[in-house]
Amino acid sequence: MSTIVALSTPPGSGALSVVRLSGTNALKILKRLTSTLDFTPRTATLTKLHHPDSNDLIDEVIVTFFEAPHSLTGEDVVEISCHGSPSVVRQVIDASRNLGATLAGPGEFSLRALSNGKMNLAQAEAIRDLIAARTETAAKQAARQATGELSKRLAEFKTRLLDVIVVLESAVEFVEDDLPPTQTNQIKEWLLFVLSGVGALAESYQSGHLLRDGIQVAITGKPNVGKSSLFNSLMERDRAIVTAVPGTTRDTLSETIDVGGIPVVLTDTAGLRQTTDDVESLGIERAYRALNEADVVLLVVDGSVNADWHEAGLNSFDHKTQVVVNKIDLVQYGHSDLPQGILVSAKTGEGLDDLRAAILGAFRGSAIQADGLLVTNARHHEHLQQAKIEIKEALVALDEHRSEEMILAPLHNALRYLGEITGETTTEAILSQIFATFCIGK
Amino acid sequence: MGYDETFDVLVIGAGHAGCEAAASAARLGVSTALVTLNLDLVGQMSCNPAIGGIAKGHIVREIDALGGIMGRVIDRTGIQFRLLNRSRGPAVQSPRAQADRSLYRSEMRRVLEGLSGLYLRQGKVVDLIVRENKVRGVVLEDGREFSAKAVIVATGTFLNGLIHTGKRTYSAGRAGEPASIELAESFKKLGFPVGRLKTGTPPRLDGRTIDWSAFEPQPGDVTPVPFSFSTDILSQRQIQCHIGYTTQSVHECIRRNLSESPLYSGKIRGIGPRYCPSIEDKVVKFAEKERHQLFLEPEGHDTNEVYLNGFSTSLPAELQQELVHMIPGLDEAQIIRPGYAIEYDFVDPRELGPDLQTSRVSGLFHAGQINGTTGYEEAACQGLIAGINAALHVQGRTAFRVTRNESYIGVLVEDLIKQGVDEPYRIFTSRAENRLSLRYDNADERLSEKGRRLGLVGDVDWDRYNARQHRLNRLRSALDEISLKRADVRYAAVAAVLNCELGDKVTLAQLAKRPGVTSELIKSLLPEDLQREMGETDLSTALADSLYAGYKNSYQASIDRLFHHDGLRIPKRMSFGGISGLSNEIVERLERAKPMTFGEARRIPGLTPAALSALLVYLAANQHAA
Numbered sequence A: 001m002s003t004i005v006a007l008s009t010p011p012g013s014g015a016l017s018v019v020r021l022s023g024t025n026a027l028k029i030l031k032r033l034t035s036t037l038d039f040t041p042r043t044a045t046l047t048k049l050h051h052p053d054s055n056d057l058i059d060e061v062i063v064t065f066f067e068a069p070h071s072l073t074g075e076d077v078v079e080i081s082c083h084g085s086p087s088v089v090r091q092v093i094d095a096s097r098n099l100g101a102t103l104a105g106p107g108e109f110s111l112r113a114l115s116n117g118k119m120n121l122a123q124a125e126a127i128r129d130l131i132a133a134r135t136e137t138a139a140k141q142a143a144r145q146a147t148g149e150l151s152k153r154l155a156e157f158k159t160r161l162l163d164v165i166v167v168l169e170s171a172v173e174f175v176e177d178d179l180p181p182t183q184t185n186q187i188k189e190w191l192l193f194v195l196s197g198v199g200a201l202a203e204s205y206q207s208g209h210l211l212r213d214g215i216q217v218a219i220t221g222k223p224n225v226g227k228s229s230l231f232n233s234l235m236e237r238d239r240a241i242v243t244a245v246p247g248t249t250r251d252t253l254s255e256t257i258d259v260g261g262i263p264v265v266l267t268d269t270a271g272l273r274q275t276t277d278d279v280e281s282l283g284i285e286r287a288y289r290a291l292n293e294a295d296v297v298l299l300v301v302d303g304s305v306n307a308d309w310h311e312a313g314l315n316s317f318d319h320k321t322q323v324v325v326n327k328i329d330l331v332q333y334g335h336s337d338l339p340q341g342i343l344v345s346a347k348t349g350e351g352l353d354d355l356r357a358a359i360l361g362a363f364r365g366s367a368i369q370a371d372g373l374l375v376t377n378a379r380h381h382e383h384l385q386q387a388k389i390e391i392k393e394a395l396v397a398l399d400e401h402r403s404e405e406m407i408l409a410p411l412h413n414a415l416r417y418l419g420e421i422t423g424e425t426t427t428e429a430i431l432s433q434i435f436a437t438f439c440i441g442k
Numbered sequence B: 001m002g003y004d005e006t007f008d009v010l011v012i013g014a015g016h017a018g019c020e021a022a023a024s025a026a027r028l029g030v031s032t033a034l035v036t037l038n039l040d041l042v043g044q045m046s047c048n049p050a051i052g053g054i055a056k057g058h059i060v061r062e063i064d065a066l067g068g069i070m071g072r073v074i075d076r077t078g079i080q081f082r083l084l085n086r087s088r089g090p091a092v093q094s095p096r097a098q099a100d101r102s103l104y105r106s107e108m109r110r111v112l113e114g115l116s117g118l119y120l121r122q123g124k125v126v127d128l129i130v131r132e133n134k135v136r137g138v139v140l141e142d143g144r145e146f147s148a149k150a151v152i153v154a155t156g157t158f159l160n161g162l163i164h165t166g167k168r169t170y171s172a173g174r175a176g177e178p179a180s181i182e183l184a185e186s187f188k189k190l191g192f193p194v195g196r197l198k199t200g201t202p203p204r205l206d207g208r209t210i211d212w213s214a215f216e217p218q219p220g221d222v223t224p225v226p227f228s229f230s231t232d233i234l235s236q237r238q239i240q241c242h243i244g245y246t247t248q249s250v251h252e253c254i255r256r257n258l259s260e261s262p263l264y265s266g267k268i269r270g271i272g273p274r275y276c277p278s279i280e281d282k283v284v285k286f287a288e289k290e291r292h293q294l295f296l297e298p299e300g301h302d303t304n305e306v307y308l309n310g311f312s313t314s315l316p317a318e319l320q321q322e323l324v325h326m327i328p329g330l331d332e333a334q335i336i337r338p339g340y341a342i343e344y345d346f347v348d349p350r351e352l353g354p355d356l357q358t359s360r361v362s363g364l365f366h367a368g369q370i371n372g373t374t375g376y377e378e379a380a381c382q383g384l385i386a387g388i389n390a391a392l393h394v395q396g397r398t399a400f401r402v403t404r405n406e407s408y409i410g411v412l413v414e415d416l417i418k419q420g421v422d423e424p425y426r427i428f429t430s431r432a433e434n435r436l437s438l439r440y441d442n443a444d445e446r447l448s449e450k451g452r453r454l455g456l457v458g459d460v461d462w463d464r465y466n467a468r469q470h471r472l473n474r475l476r477s478a479l480d481e482i483s484l485k486r487a488d489v490r491y492a493a494v495a496a497v498l499n500c501e502l503g504d505k506v507t508l509a510q511l512a513k514r515p516g517v518t519s520e521l522i523k524s525l526l527p528e529d530l531q532r533e534m535g536e537t538d539l540s541t542a543l544a545d546s547l548y549a550g551y552k553n554s555y556q557a558s559i560d561r562l563f564h565h566d567g568l569r570i571p572k573r574m575s576f577g578g579i580s581g582l583s584n585e586i587v588e589r590l591e592r593a594k595p596m597t598f599g600e601a602r603r604i605p606g607l608t609p610a611a612l613s614a615l616l617v618y619l620a621a622n623q624h625a626a
């Protein structure tokens, strides 16, 4: 396998940046860069990095060598923590490339980990997301899941679930074995803990899927209020045609922009009005479709004219509608008699930050885990939901004082669903824990 | 080459696997030889004198439903019957019985001698005759050669058996009998991967020297549940077992003398079963436990011998005696036979197909401990499957298999051939994903038709099965159709007893599912003719069905998710060696089996979960790329 190199922390200047090398030559390259002969695996070493040709000092760095297969990728891996300046990072990467490393493609570290059996399916799926990620934040989420963070988060709950299963299985399986009596309260407490943990993760999908698929934002309003102008200024380039003639925009136009790290799919639409023009009415039809599908509808009104903007007939989208009052640069006097809404000028850029914040409101509104880990994959969400249902079922059976096997049936189902994300729990693993916990056997 | 005798099927070893194998092969109409070292020890229980227990009892029922013999033999020779887990749901209840050890032997031999086409032969098999990868027969120690088209090896702990007590070791198949050293060699010569396992037994005591008053009696059930669907009455007089406990001073003494134990001195390399630990293991691994439970199990009506269950040990005999004396109530107790540990060879069961035939040698079948299992029941069911398939093999008929979704036998066989073993394999109910459907009471519904189609279930049994089916069907429709309405006289009384709202109308099947509803209550609500006609077990079977009915769908849904990749196609010219992370052994297995889909790959013996996910990801990634 060739040796790959890449920056593994976010680009830009931070205090520290980490450059990672993986492959058969990783250690050899490190030795050339540092002129050090020996590195103890898994031990951080402070050393100096030089250009291999000129011998100029690049940086004083901390390096750690992970020997195959005990590394992220299952190959030899070297991590170089250098100072977080883009120029230092570039020099480290260039020097590595001079010594035979190739620049890693998107997700390539993870793909290697996968083929070396270092990863489960959930992680593999996250890598797919990673490669397709639309913004930095979305990529970061995908990367967190790719490194198994979702699995790790779930592991805590899965372990508890397993504890419950072990206790109940032992009671069923080893009746002759003088086991301590089952503590129903304890079991219930454990199951409630699992339920809330799994539930919270499941809920994070609401935000997670926005992060993955983007927040759908449709811009609507009467003709000539400045929808296309707003579209362009949010995009920071002239994408849509803008004229002083009402009815300029005929077709819907969508583009993805990055708003505070969240992908936002912005759609410009035809102005809403009665028309006999065939093309324009088709455009208006499309506009309504876009409004239906949107997470957020921006209803633009022209602040410079005293039109009755209520006419727009958008009541059915009220819950997701945000009124935007445009052209405030033309408003001379105080803003007091303007309609309620975010005041902006597409022309001067005034108020655009408020607008961006309002768009993100849709995202912030949904539950976010304390540590910010979001479930972004629809299949994972589905599994978590199913697991939740099964655990609830078990709690009902527990409350009804059902025999253990009837509590266990939904718990095993739940374990299977979680296993779809984190990897299967074999019967062997359950039995091993039983034998480690209880003294079983005549 | 002239053979001394010629058979269709030849079974080596007359333990629990061998007896069942020989009986089923002979009953399928092929001439069958059962060759064993000592014909007086047919069906010997070398460990504790008991059959059944949770999951094991299920298996005996399944053997019986398919037309096997173990259930009938234990029913005729059992001296204490108990249905375990009576307080729990029907799916985890299971029958267990103490056997009269010597009666069991003689009854087993009597049953075998009653089968036409079954020939008992005493002798020691020292070699297998194999040509062109086909088994042809066996060679005996005395030079005789028997020809056979199929050979079933059911040699238990005899392959290279090595007994340990204290620092003493000697070669033996079990106490008092020689090991099969030459035969073990011939497996290695044939290239079979051979490993080593260990098991042990406790000392046996002279019952006359026990102070019984120091122990808590453990009576059998008042209404015992038999193993065989054919058994109406249990004929043996029933006895009591007794329960006692070790003390801290016993534990201390063991810990002081650990160096005397071959387990801890490093002498024993074979891996023992974790669920059947020696007393040495118990006091070391669970040092905080103040006492360990002991069961005093009488070995039979006509003997004073008592089995000290829970005290399996390989400490020196003198020390065993000393320790026994330290147990309250055993102060005077004399050991008749000391406990011991035994190490023996097993052959990797991943060499086998679902018919228990080896893929290496056609016509060669393995059953029982040679496959790494432990337990009489586990052995017997493998004997049954191997016996059936050996006969089918000879007759040129398609192989017989049971699935893990329909039986514990299917679970056991699939686990063995897919996962192999790294410690003696015992069945547990938790090994069966479909546990709620695999009940001891419905083994007949699950398997008897299969047994009948094979030709193993006789006419009398078949008629009884059909009569019961008829009763069950009537009962099930009655439970679904009869309902309790608000206007009914009984409604208020039932609602009051249950202390809950029943709605305007509730069917008996729905009512039965509620917590606290007894089968007596349901029975009292059935029409009188039905009450009269149906047997005790019929109602519990019908009620169990409705109790668990609701769990079927959610189980199926969760399993379907697990197998939703099964349809993924594997390209024809797939080079499995190209998937990084797969071991040579796994690649070899894949290349031999040439699976067309992921589902087929999943069923290949010996594929680890890690290997399967690597394959899955590889397939998924490539499909993505395509």
Ligand SMILES: Nc1nc2c(ncn2[C@@H]2O[C@H](COP(=O)(O)OP(=O)(O)OP(=O)(O)O)[C@@H](O)[C@H]2O)c(=O)[nH]1
Pocket (backbone or CB within 6 Å): A222, A223, A224, A225, A226, A227, A228, A229, A230, A241, A242, A243, A244, A245, A246, A247, A248, A249, A250, A269, A270, A271, A272, A326, A327, A328, A329, A330, A344, A345, A346, A347, A348
């Ligand atoms: N002064 C000022 N003029 C603006 C502002 N926004 C838009 N305009 C002008 O308003 C006119 C219409 O702008 P568009 O962006 O084409 O309006 P629209 O809503 O997309 O119109 P249709 O596509 O026809 O429905 C153009 O002449 C713009 O230059 C603003 O904030 N201030």
Ligand SMILES: [Mg+2]
Pocket (backbone or CB within 6 Å): A227, A228, A229, A240, A241, A242, A248, A249, A269, A271
């Ligand atoms: Mg426009």
